[in-house]
Amino acid sequence: MKTKKEVSYILSIISGMYPDIRTELDYETSFQFLIAVILSAQTTDKQVNRTTPELFSLVREPGDIWKLSISEIERMVSSVNFYKNKAKFIRDTGEKLVREFESMIPNDLKKLQTLPGVGIKTAKVVLSVLYDAPYVWVDTHVHRVMNRIGVVKTKRPEETDVCIEKKLTYEQKLTAHHPLVLFGRYHCTARKPKCTICPLQEKCDFAQQELISVRKSI
Numbered sequence: 001m002k003t004k005k006e007v008s009y010i011l012s013i014i015s016g017m018y019p020d021i022r023t024e025l026d027y028e029t030s031f032q033f034l035i036a037v038i039l040s041a042q043t044t045d046k047q048v049n050r051t052t053p054e055l056f057s058l059v060r061e062p063g064d065i066w067k068l069s070i071s072e073i074e075r076m077v078s079s080v081n082f083y084k085n086k087a088k089f090i091r092d093t094g095e096k097l098v099r100e101f102e103s104m105i106p107n108d109l110k111k112l113q114t115l116p117g118v119g120i121k122t123a124k125v126v127l128s129v130l131y132d133a134p135y136v137w138v139d140t141h142v143h144r145v146m147n148r149i150g151v152v153k154t155k156r157p158e159e160t161d162v163c164i165e166k167k168l169t170y171e172q173k174l175t176a177h178h179p180l181v182l183f184g185r186y187h188c189t190a191r192k193p194k195c196t197i198c199p200l201q202e203k204c205d206f207a208q209q210e211l212i213s214v215r216k217s218i
């Protein structure tokens with residue numbers, strides 16, 4: 001397991017590879033961002049961005065959702081996975097925000113999770129992006145990267161989430177999320193991680209293990 005100093009070094013390298021980055025989801029208003037995150041479950045950000053322009057031209061704030069029927073929302077988001085469920089979540093979330101939160105996106109983890117379609121991961125990414133809250137949203141990329149390097153030893157993203165919550169400092173949680181996701185999405189990829197050009201090769205448990213296996217096989 002890595003020391004605090006090593007974790008700090010690892011995160012600084014990953015952050016340095018993706019400076020000044022933010023979410024890859026397109027949006028203009030907070031409600032549009034929440035919609036985009038709901039749509040992004042089991043769907044790539046690129047696909048969400050291809051899907052949202054028509055919907056976002058009509059819906060900027062929660063109250064706008066009443067302009068559309070469920071079947072109209074379904075049609076507009078039909079290119080993403082589970083679009084029927086997501087269309088209903090979007091509609092119900094808009095209504096709930098109007099009725100119970102004065103059309104504002106709540107700045108609170110528990111309150112956010114009372115919205116339809118908003119689980120812990122969605123709530124954390126919304127708080128992190130909209131309110132600069134110190135949360136790392138552990139998706140499959142972050143889970144894989146953290147385990148390969150050896151920052152955590154966990155089987156499921158939920159366990160990684162709990163470990164990271166304890167291991168990372170407040171400042172690290174504020175800045176680590178997007179670099180970690182992009183590092184997993186484009187560099188430490190699931191099938192072909194770019195170990196040979198990786199600046200973390202010497203610190204990475206996975207790469208060191210691979211090296212040992214290669215040496216043994218020679």
Ligand code: SF4
Binds near residue numbers: 193201206
């Ligand atoms: S050395 Fe390979 S496995 Fe380790 S972090 Fe880099 S790309 Fe990922």
